[in-house]
Amino acid sequence: MALLRKLLAKQKADREEAERKHQARLEKRRGYARAARERGWAKQNDLADLPVEVAVAIEQAPATPTPETVKPADSSAEELVERLTVIRERLFWLQAVWATTLSPDIYQEADRYRRLFQELGEQLKAKDIDEFDRLVCGHEALLLAEPTSAKPSLPLATQRWFELAGEIQNTRVVSAATTPNGYVADGLQGFL
Numbered sequence: 711m712a713l714l715r716k717l718l719a720k721q722k723a724d725r726e727e728a729e730r731k732h733q734a735r736l737e738k739r740r741g742y743a744r745a746a747r748e749r750g751w752a753k754q755n756d757l758a759d760l761p762v763e764v765a766v767a768i769e770q771a772p773a774t775p776t777p778e779t780v781k782p783a784d785s786s787a788e789e790l791v792e793r794l795t796v797i798r799e800r801l802f803w804l805q806a807v808w809a810t811t812l813s814p815d816i817y818q819e820a821d822r823y824r825r826l827f828q829e830l831g832e833q834l835k836a837k838d839i840d841e842f843d844r845l846v847c848g849h850e851a852l853l854l855a856e857p858t859s860a861k862p863s864l865p866l867a868t869q870r871w872f873e874l875a876g877e878i879q880n881t882r883v884v885s886a887a888t889t890p891n892g893y894v895a896d897g898l899q900g901f902l
Contacts (some may be wrong), residue, residue, distance in 0.1 A: 768807065788833040791841050797827045798845060798853060805852060821857050828854065 732800075785793075804820040807813070831853075834842045846853050 738847045768811075771803070771807075785833065785868070787834060787841060790830055790837065791845065794827060794830055794834060794845050797823055797830070801827065802849075824853065825832060825857055856883060859898075 801820060801823050804816055804823065808816040808820060831842055831846070834845075
């Protein structure tokens with residue numbers, strides 16, 4: 711009877727141990743799943759690879775509105791000055807963010823705002839050139855720069871051809887050095 715009790719106690723202990731191991735495995739899997747979700751979120755979040763201060767500043771920044779469409783020319787000079795001031799401030803902010811992130815999206819958005827600023831600036835120039843000069847003074851390089859054109863791309867076949875041509879030009883042809891008759895490779899040839 712004592713052996714039967716010992717056997718039953720051992721079986722019960724084995725079941726409890728198996729259940730404990732099973733729960734540990736489940737908890738480990740949950741941890742892996744949680745880590746995978748966090749990695750997936752980090753991949754979706756473009757700010758994950760930025761310094762914390764920059765990421766916080768970008769998150770706290772107001773949502774990026776799309777550039778306004780140009781209103782008809784019946785806007786007054788004061789309205790144009792207000793709109794141009796808001797656009798100018800947005801361009802300054804975009805320039806600062808681009809300087810820390812080098813994001814092509816930020817650069818393209820700044821380009822759109824710059825075009826809008828120049829279009830509205832032409833309207834303000836026609837009405838009050840002094841106000842326009844006052845807005846632009848000191849920031850001409852940023853506000854009046856020409857929009858950049860799209861980067862031209864080479865077809866892949868052309869790029870490969872140029873790489874191959876460069877490799878061919880850079881390959882060295884090593885010819886065996888000619889040796890005079892009676893040459894003995896003892897290192898003393900220079901003394902003769």
